[in-house]
Amino acid sequence: MADGIGIIVGVVLCKHIPQRTIRWLSATIFVIFGLVGIYEVLVSKIGLGYTALILLLLISLSVSAMITLAKKRPNKNFAETLD
Numbered sequence: 348m349a350d351g352i353g354i355i356v357g358v359v360l361c362k363h364i365p366q367r368t369i370r371w372l373s374a375t376i377f378v379i380f381g382l383v384g385i386y387e388v389l390v391s392k393i394g395l396g397y398t399a400l401i402l403l404l405l406i407s408l409s410v411s412a413m414i415t416l417a418k419k420r421p422n423k424n425f426a427e428t429l430d
Contacts, residue, residue: 382407 360369382403389399
């Protein structure tokens with residue numbers, strides 16, 4: 348039942364929202380859930396506290412910078428921008 352509702356909502360949204368926007372939104376949500384999960388493990392299992400928060404912030408900023416730099420070079424693929 349839930350899958351059917353999700354499929355119907357997805358089809359309706361795709362007709363009104365550009366696919367690129369949906370991709371970026373879903374990728375952002377996925378990354379946020381991943382960072383929250385990593386933070387919870389670092390705090391509860393390892394006990395890093397604020398160090399974990401600072402580490403995750405630095406990783407997030409690094410990935411954002413890498414994506415921004417990759418967009419500025421549209422003629423090269425992503426792997427070539429990392430060299």
